[in-house]
Amino acid sequence: MTYQVALAFEDGITRFIKVGPRETVADASYKARINIPLDCRDGACGTCKSFCESGKFDGGDYIEEALTDDEAEAGFCLPCQMVPESDLVLQIPTTSDVAKTAASVYESTLTEIRRISETTYAFSLEVDNREELNFLPGQYVNIEVPGSEGQTRSYSFSSGPEVSTVSFLIRITDGGLMSTYMRDVAQVGDRLNFTGPMGSFFLREPKRQSLLLAGGTGLAPLLSILEKLVGMDNAHPVHLIYGVNTDTDLVELDVLENYTARIEGFSFDTVVGDPNSAAAKKGYVTNHFEPQHLAEGDVDIYLCGPPPMVEGVRRHLEGEGIKPQNFYFEKFALAVLPDAAPATEVAAPVEQAEAVVARAVTEYEIGEEHATFQAQFDARMALELAIVELTMGRLTEQQLGEFKILAEIAGKTLDGEKFVNADEFTVTNDAFHEFLFTCVGNEHLLQAYTRLEVPAIMAKVLRQEHWIDGAVDKDHLDIVAAFEQQDITAARTAIIAHNEHAKATMAAASKELNK
Template identity: 50%
Template structure:
């Protein structure tokens, strides 16, 4: 038996290694030619210290208190030279990937479909040769064919599949948008680099509030696919805000999640005053169904910078401090900027 270990480096790079039963994370990484920080490898120096954010493991009793204190253990800190996983795990490594003689992994795929699903949104489907591991909510950099430029896009598909999908904003004159709308053909080769990002779904231990702006819906579709596959009995609510009614996409998929995923609900809102949509305004105007629970809630937000700022202001004004708040800002044609407030 083996386990998938996601190594999250401080520069946003994630590398997955396969850890055999009874094997330490440090040894599994070395076997994959990833040189994690280490000195003694005996639980004495603490050089290999990291943090396990998800999964089950055993640290044994061979390490010294000077290397890893009891308080650090209660905070989820680990020594990778002593950590023996008993499930899939997510481990934070507090150094850049380049210091470990690794970096982003590049894979090649082929365009399967390009669909203009609204005047402002493009659905891109790519098929890769091997299943691509990523954490639900992460993104990759996709190279624009014929150029050296890349653009960052969150997966909207479930992890561990050869069939990948992305929601991409159709930016007039944008480099990727122009290629997708005017030149892309089925079978065209594309290069993806990643996965990356800290906006991944944590273990669900309390209600979840999801806030999406525009094509920021993409990572939530991946999270919901993961939740459906693994089960979730806690309330999960999505507030999905767009500029105009034409910008609303994937509502059929969200309706399917309502029927398939226990305790999942969602509402949509439109900021434009034109049209007949029932809910006008921004996501902060439509939080009445949100499971805020006086702060006993995990919040995930993906949208443009003004939306992130307004939501942070909303919680301050309400005097609510969520148990955790994870957000991802994005702007068209620029790489995603991942930020997290625990």
């Protein structure tokens, strides 16, 4: 059986490949001329190590030095050995240009333009060679505006991946490039080109209940997600809260109502910011979070809206002490119009964020947050276990000396099971952990480490009076000693033990703060 594998690169580009029976992901990738990182092809070096977001696979044969049991359990894999047993989504630790690939360009025909409210249009495209276009529900494309000399605007699919004609929503703004085209110029039959798909904001395999939050036309990617859920065997509740400025901004309510019948456990609320609205729920979307929506944090949140909305929701959750298991978000910036103020100045203030309406967009910031510090520390451990493979036996005497000095400096901020200076420990501890990543000379691994939020979490939680596991200081020295002795097993053992001691420290500190 042939499976579809999505290769999500660090620069937001996603490429899809077909993998045949008993074929490895790496072989299929190279056949498609997508050169993911690869060296030995035998499961011996770990160069191709990637992370599996979703799906099932046979991990194949490999040695411990290439992929440890802990890494495999955490979801890491070796594309040179893995054989899919379902469709997969893989995070590839490099950029698309390094893999000698890029986002695909598609040609299409405008087949429908509908004005669905005073401020919003829906439009559909029939894509040439539709069978070649694959995307994950929630992703977006850059559409070239006809007659604009190549200028593009970014729009998320509002249709599901399996639908033959792809659809989008657009908020009409005076002077907007795409707005002007759609409102005043566009005709059915026009030809449009777009590039994509892009973005890491997409539906993950449901493992718990989900809360979907939309601001204005930020509804579009969530409609795509809902369409995908129609065909999935999902036993977990899904609730959508859809916020707009005025009653006339509400769109696709009949579509949402239809999903309540097609998706078991799906429900939705609409919230209108206008205090004079006839809507039952007014104000900010956060005013209408119910305990069952958040499930004391056992929830995956998907949010698409402008930056103030994302920040407003994040601050509300922090204020309520709610830490969702996963927080996936897509921020979009307002298009800057001629003779207009910059987008940051025309955006709604944070306190109005939950009701803000999406505008035509020019750029996206996409990300995800994992609430528990355990996930961040485990991710750091996984990266460090990988970096051991690339640095063991390769450090110079000078580098080993510097590594030991960093461990000793961090130790001076501790006194047994107490902090001498918690802030200094956070800084020196980060310098110690980052050191090996600076030695290996791989900017992508270094970027992966620096994107972790471990230092920020520590700075937020640790205080002078807090207890620290006394083994933390010894762990640092044990890791250095393992490198001095070129003992890879001892290094792994020390890193894994250190992760447990660090998490125990953080758990105790978090408990103290929450008293």
